[in-house]
Amino acid sequence: MSAAAPDSITITRPDDWHLHLRDGAPLRTVVPHAAARFGRAIIMPNLRPPVTSTQQALDYRQRILAALPAAAQFEPLMTLYLTDQLPPDEIWRAQAAGVVAAKLYPAGATTHSDAGVTDLRKIGKTLEAMQKADMPLLVHGEVTDSDIDLFDREAAFITQQLIPLRRAYPALRIVLEHITTRDAADYVQQADRFTAATITAHHLLYNRNALFTGGICPHYYCLPVLKRETHRLALVQAASSGSPKFFLGSDSAPHPAHLKEQATGCAGCYTAHAAIELYAEAFDKAGALGRLEGFASFHGPDFYRLPRNTGRITLRRESWTPPHSFAFGDAWLKPLRAGEALPWKLA
Ligand SMILES: NC(=O)N[C@@H](CC(=O)O)C(=O)O
Numbered sequence: 001m002s003a004a005a006p007d008s009i010t011i012t013r014p015d016d017w018h019l020h021l022r023d024g025a026p027l028r029t030v031v032p033h034a035a036a037r038f039g040r041a042i043i044m045p046n047l048r049p050p051v052t053s054t055q056q057a058l059d060y061r062q063r064i065l066a067a068l069p070a071a072a073q074f075e076p077l078m079t080l081y082l083t084d085q086l087p088p089d090e091i092w093r094a095q096a097a098g099v100v101a102a103k104l105y106p107a108g109a110t111t112h113s114d115a116g117v118t119d120l121r122k123i124g125k126t127l128e129a130m131q132k133a134d135m136p137l138l139v140h141g142e143v144t145d146s147d148i149d150l151f152d153r154e155a156a157f158i159t160q161q162l163i164p165l166r167r168a169y170p171a172l173r174i175v176l177e178h179i180t181t182r183d184a185a186d187y188v189q190q191a192d193r194f195t196a197a198t199i200t201a202h203h204l205l206y207n208r209n210a211l212f213t214g215g216i217c218p219h220y221y222c223l224p225v226l227k228r229e230t231h232r233l234a235l236v237q238a239a240s241s242g243s244p245k246f247f248l249g250s251d252s253a254p255h256p257a258h259l260k261e262q263a264t265g266c267a268g269c270y271t272a273h274a275a276i277e278l279y280a281e282a283f284d285k286a287g288a289l290g291r292l293e294g295f296a297s298f299h300g301p302d303f304y305r306l307p308r309n310t311g312r313i314t315l316r317r318e319s320w321t322p323p324h325s326f327a328f329g330d331a332w333l334k335p336l337r338a339g340e341a342l343p344w345k346l347a
């Protein structure tokens with residue numbers, strides 16, 4: 001085939017800069033999926049109870065490592081969950097112990113965010129410590145105000161919260177996580193070098209029609225929710241632009257199928273079983289496979305100031321079909337594209 005549409009692509013081993021692994025028995029399903037693809041992953045701290053101390057992060061890290069297959073080489077990069085009460089000292093303790101970032105969940109914005117921050121003014125001292133320690137702040141960027149339309153909550157967060165935050169802590173490295181709108185892509189693109197964003201595979205592949213095609217489809221429901229096509233196109237453009245501000249964060253967020261399929265189904269799409277394959281599909285569709293390596297393997301470590309991985313992975317243009325479910329502790333997990341063919345396969 002021509003160079004424009006190769007049948008295989010070999011790239012530096014990628015990393016996942018936004019990943020939910022959960023805890024307990026489900027780790028045995030989720031951790032091997034991530035470790036087969038990625039060298040490292042930023043592990044989200046929204047457990048119940050949340051990971052709010054250095055010791056909890058270190059203990060959680062051990063449980064993740066214990067769930068790794070024998071030959072796997074995978075480094076979980078741990079994060080702290082910010083609350084109104086997190087003492088600034090904890091930032092220094094965490095950094096000394098190798099915790100790489102802290103996560104801002106506006107209280108009530110998403111899954112397991114009830115212990116999150118109720119008002120940014122309450123965590124000023126902690127943010128100051130982070131800026132001084134040069135520890136990145138990871139942000140779920142949605143306002144929680146019920147007066148704001150659900151589809152506008154990311155754009156409102158940028159104007160109401162992020163721009164003032166950016167101004168108040170100019171040297172704080174901020175990652176706007178899982179961006180879903182043209183507004184966010186434009187904001188990050190024009191922001192300074194201390195600001196970056198992650199983009200999920202599902203937001204590159206789908207618009208909000210996926211939620212309602214043929215009936216309500218809870219396995220496409222995540223937060224921030226899928227947006228209209230113009231936004232998806234802006235995300236594809238940002239991800240494949242070559243800009244170092246955008247990098248891979250799958251936001252693979254497993255929930256037992258019965259909790260997604262009930263009357264109030266919970267938010268989160270599971271993609272860890274095929275994450276890099278789904279990104280390859282999105283980049284291929286955009287005619288931008290040549291830009292996948294920068295997005296998946298270089299821009300993240302460069303922003304986090306970590307070395308790039310040295311190993312490589314190969315993806316082949318070869319159809320395969322993810323199973324209908326995976327065991328998930330005592331329950332079942334339904335992966336994205338369950339039972340539907342994917343065009344790219346990990347060699
Ligand atoms: N993305 C989601 O829809 N859900 C995530 C939380 C989050 O990343 O906001 C989860 O933990 O389930």
Ligand SMILES: [Zn+2]
Pocket residue numbers: 110140177178223224
């Ligand atoms: Zn989030």
Ligand SMILES: [Zn+2]
Pocket residue numbers: 018019020044178251253
């Ligand atoms: Zn997430």
